[in-house]
Amino acid sequence: MSAATAVAAVMVLAITLYACTGLADHGAGIWDLTAGGRDRGRRPRSLIDNAITPVWEANHVWLIYLLVLCWTAFGSAFASIMTTLFVPLAFALLGIVLRAAGFAMSKDAARARVRHLAGWVFGVGSFLTPFWLGTAVGAVVTGRVPTGGWVTPTALLVGVLTVAIGAYVSAVYLLAEAHRTGMPDLIGYFRTRAYLAGGLGALLGVAAAIALRADEKQMYDRLLSRGWPLLIVSVLALTASFLLANGTRVWRLRLVSAAGVAALVWAWAVAQYPYLLPFSLTVSAGAAPAATLHWLLIWFVAALVLVIPALVLLFWLDQRGELHEESAKSLGQVVTDPKGVGHRGQ
């Protein structure tokens, strides 16, 4: 494997991790938006809030990684993507700022109206970002960079599909959270939403594939001819996660649904390889000089050594319930002491 391909693989990994984590946080924002009035939505919102607050920043970083990797390793492709897709990417950015504004405002619990507005801003941002990021991906897939004319049915469908994927994965994670924190009524609540988003996602996936066939036949053929094993894995895993949503094995459920999303991303990557921008620029032609690529790979190894233990620590503490200091207060009286909690340091 050449250094350029290796860096491209690292980028695919970053996209995968963002799809499995950051995108799910956006999905949670959508469930927050649609949770209903103040009384009805209180419990799901508390669960969502508790689930994403400690981890969302870590989940968000993959997107920044991706940008930085792209401009360092594939500067010319980065410049054409940013120039051609200025509008969708500016909208995605808008969503990111809205989410932050909503996050900042929502912590001011004193005034209900502010809180309501904050939730709304947060939810709209949660919809905008994945939709426009997905649209940008769809535009790249259909070969619209750098020739322009990114408004294609495929691009827009991939945008909606991205939203649905985030919504599905987050519903699955939240249903697992409901198991872990012992809130049985919310298990069914999020299971229904998972089925809804999953079903919609499946339809959108088929629609996007049909649109791709019309927009960029060559890419469609490559997706089927080279990506089919991964597509099958993806479909199987997502179907399995549908079935597992009924049970109590929450870790297996989370991993299987994440694997389904990952396989979908990889199917795209395999279909597009060796092109960075189909079908005008290959990975090797668009890559930075070897010195830069080698340092990026060294950096990646260093990042693995440093980040993985920290990330494991974060999720481990999170799942042990060590990072939920306000939970008892914000979830009301319903919560009994979560079983997962070991000691309580004095």
Add this chain to the structure above:
Amino acid sequence: MNPPVLAVPAQLLPAREQMAFTLIFHIVFVPFGVALPTMMLIANYKGLRRNDSVALRLARRWSHAAGLLFAVGAASGTVLSFEMGLLWPGLTGRFGEVFGLPFAIEGLGFFLEAILVAVYIFGWRRMRPWTHFWLGLPIPFVALAGAFSIISANAWMNQPAGFELGPNGEITAVDPLSAIFNDALWYELLHFVLAAYMAAAFTLASIYVVGWLRGRRDRYHRLGILIPLTIGAVLTPIQFVVGDLAAVAVFEDQPAKFAAMEVVTTSGTDQPEVLYGIYDSATNTVRGGISIPGLDSLLAGNSVDTYVPGLDQYPDAKPSNVTIVHWAFDTMAGIGTVLLLLAFWFGVAYWRKRDVPGNRVFLWFAASAGVLTYIAVECGWIVTEVGRQPWIVYNIMRTEDAVTDTAAGTLWISFTVILLLYLSLAAGTIGVLRAMSRRWRASDRTEDEDAVYGPRPEVLR
């Protein structure tokens, strides 16, 4: 390699305005990301070591403020990384392979900081106290690594290194390590880190000084003043020396920027130091201002005979807003001098009484120090960035060659939207900080917050 004067594209102005505005906003959060964790850990250590519940309460509250500011800073930082491509594709597209690596390191630092901050903030109630402290201890170092990498990338724009240009302007012989450790790195980094610590320290102290002035003279406020003010007072004299070294280095590395900072119009020796005044680029003269004979040459080269190149040497590569650069520089240096005074006053007064000085003039002075340092930080950034114009990469690439070719109208719209959104972000952040402080003050009356570790007391459930 560069045509002498290009027609300036219409999108340059909105692109520069948007970048400037988002950076000015982002910089507000940076000192807290870099320095607040240190102060919170000092308070935490003090609290654990001496079994001091007041220090622990401070540490806990500072960590919550740090978490919020870090989150908002993360969002505005994301905006900046998008803007690097959306507004300046010419820069990232062409030079990303040379100076992109520091950003990758920053991504790593940011990632670790996000994880550790989350663990620290959300871990107060349930973790063992010392475990919790040790998990927080890497945060200041990770934050420094992040500052190092961003400053490295910026220093590279001022002193580009680590590559060669071929006959057609193509980039050859890339050496990312020399790009990272470029000549401007050491002084920009030192100057910035000290500024960040000072800004966070003086701002934090000034909050408690205001409470002190309003009569809340308890141990809680005393510690809240003494911990950060000591840090600020110790660093200010160091910054004074480093700032001078940085100015001399800029004089050597970027004479055009130095000429703008000190508004030196005509090259020569025995240059006067001009305080403020308005620069007229048509006639290359300065109107108004206070002139101190010989001082500028003296500061640049330790002798009045030092030859200082003037703005007359850069007819088509003159910093576009000399007056802005010059005023920003004078304001920064002036505030630095005033803070030096504050630091000495505090040092002497504390040495004599071992307490917060009681003098009301001192207290008013200390209460305004936070805002002053922030003005200085923003001014310092203006000097660095506006002073480098018209170059985005000094002497290599002009800013108008890096700007996107997206229509100016689109850029004005995106700038307006960003402006409005950031206002709501700022309002939200200030609102939360105020709500936090109100809540804290209310709980101070019930005293139950003394139990920093362990589960929340029943009364609050």
